[in-house]
């Protein structure tokens with residue numbers, strides 16, 4: 001049985017990865033998950049310099065989901081390379097570093113630095129963050145800016161480049177196409193959907209940052225639709241995520257067009273979700289006499 | 303390999319109005335909890351509530367884990383409905399726990415409401431050789447009084463906001479009286495022999511921290527924040543400290559009182 005999938009230059013041992021920001025730097029879950037079994041580990045978003053993040057409360061549960069406003073807190077690229085990467089190098093699993101910047105120049109500098117380091121196998125650029133040069137509007141919502149920032153990063157890196165798309169757009173397929181044209185090896189989607197919750201007793205927002213990103217089962221149908229639309233629009237692989245809780249959900253994303261999937265919020269519910277999903281996909285393949293997991297991708301019948 | 307365990311409920315009964323004692327019999331306990339550590343408990347019913355909830359270990363006895371919880375919202379309402387024989391998923395023990403005091407120090411425990419759940423095992427570990435200030439809004443929110451009376455070898459000083467039991471007023475008022483009155487000298491006559499441990503609502507913790515700073519007493523406080531992962535991965539549970547944001551689930555829940563930046 002062949003569980004491997006290809007994303008750019010990477011050959012993953014199976015299609016199941018962790019979603020950035022939900023799995024720390026890998027270490028935090030190593031007590032619960034055999035990291036060697038994962039298709040890839042995607043670490044928390046990094047920037048050139050450390051970020052402090054948002055005031056609490058930063059997470060709040062909503063029906064079948066949660067809102068987060070972590071504010072991209074991270075230890076910075078250099079600390080990551082020095083303190084966290086040596087741990088990850090012990091494992092025979094692809095390490096993908098999620099990163100962001102607040103200017104095009106910062107994105108390029110970050111990508112260049114990360115590409116030069118042994119033990120980082122791929123990059124995922126988070127373009128759902130505010131652009132200092134354009135009045136803090138989001139990089140990933142303006143096709144022109146998206147093209148520019150992805151092109152700038154592509155110029156400085158040869159390793160596998162995944163562009164993580166924001167769902168807070170009207171036409172996700174267009175954004176995916178733009179990323180592809182700018183040289184991305186793959187696109188991943190969806191990032192969280194902007195949301196908000198208010199405590200009716202205190203009349204105050206339930207997050208310190210007022211708004212936050214919605215994740216979990218509540219967003220799954222939106223994510224599946226967006227993966228489907230994107231798959232039809234681009235030739236590069238699509239990595240699907242958004243509310244995946246079990247192997248049935250993962251297979252659904254693959255049928256919609258995903259080559260690989262990422263598990264986010266579900267890690268919080270059950271830390272061994274990724275492993276359960278890998279096992280579940282295998283059983284599904286056995287039951288349905290599928291020998292190559294790649295056959296699932298885009299297998300939806302219309 | 304892990305701290306992720308399934309457990310059967312052996313008891314889930316009210317101890318007071320709005321408060322239950324949950325007794326769990328885990329498949330296997332690989333690590334014994336320390337006072338002040340906590341578990342993430344999930345009821346696994348559905349996707350709503352979705353996330354596990356953090357609860358301090360109240361007691362570990364004959365292979366069972368006990369938790370004392372206040373019925374507050376969706377998660378604990380659901381938890382209340384669970385019956386003997388039902389299973390829950392547990393992640394833990396998590397967090398750092400209370401540091402054990404040096405021999406020459408007199409531990410003073412300050413519990414507000416359900417905060418008693420996390421301080422009880424500390425009192426137990428110290429064989430009851432602690433002063434305990436226990437405050438609640440009203441009489442029937444005071445929990446486990448008989449157990450406490452049996453355990454403690456020093457004072458149990460109770461206060462309620464409405465005066466329905468013990469002193470009327472806050473635990474801080476009671477603490478102030480205690481530490482300034484000459485009838486309770488520690489060993490010597492300096493308050494610096496005291497070591498404070500506090501768990502309770504945030505305004506109480508803030509007051510304890512200010513009080514400790516004013517009197518020059520060292521104190522530890524157990525902080526609360528909303529949590530998602532409980533294991534340090536999501537950065538959702540941070541509190542502001544003098545050295546930047548720290549995670550309640552990992553660097554905490556117990557912090558030095560002087561470390562916290564109150565906003």
Ligand SMILES: Cc1cc2nc3c(=O)[nH]c(=O)nc-3n(C[C@H](O)[C@H](O)[C@H](O)COP(=O)(O)OP(=O)(O)OC[C@H]3O[C@@H](n4cnc5c(N)ncnc54)[C@H](O)[C@@H]3O)c2cc1C
Nearest residue numbers: 061355356357358371372374375376377378419526527528
């Ligand atoms: C380290 C730690 C130990 C705790 N120990 C105990 C204990 O021993 N007994 C006990 O009764 N309670 C304890 N709590 C508080 C308990 O976790 C909350 O009361 C509980 O999560 C409320 O869930 P709910 O769904 O019923 O309430 P809701 O208010 O509906 O919860 C909504 C969301 O807010 C979060 N939340 C709400 N209040 C709190 C809070 N005070 N702290 C953390 N998250 C909160 C919930 O986890 C959930 O995500 C502890 C909290 C922490 C952080």
Ligand SMILES: Cc1cc2nc3c(=O)[nH]c(=O)nc-3n(C[C@H](O)[C@H](O)[C@H](O)COP(=O)(O)O)c2cc1C
Nearest residue numbers: 019020021045068126190191215216242243264265
């Ligand atoms: C607490 C939290 C932190 C996140 N941090 C990041 C991040 O740093 N970078 C990023 O690209 N996505 C981040 N995400 C988005 C997830 O990677 C994922 O796209 C999203 O949560 C949808 O998947 P899910 O429903 O399985 O969680 C974060 C999500 C959560 C819940």
Ligand code: FES
Nearest residue numbers: 532534537539551
């Ligand atoms: S709850 Fe996730 S880091 Fe503490």
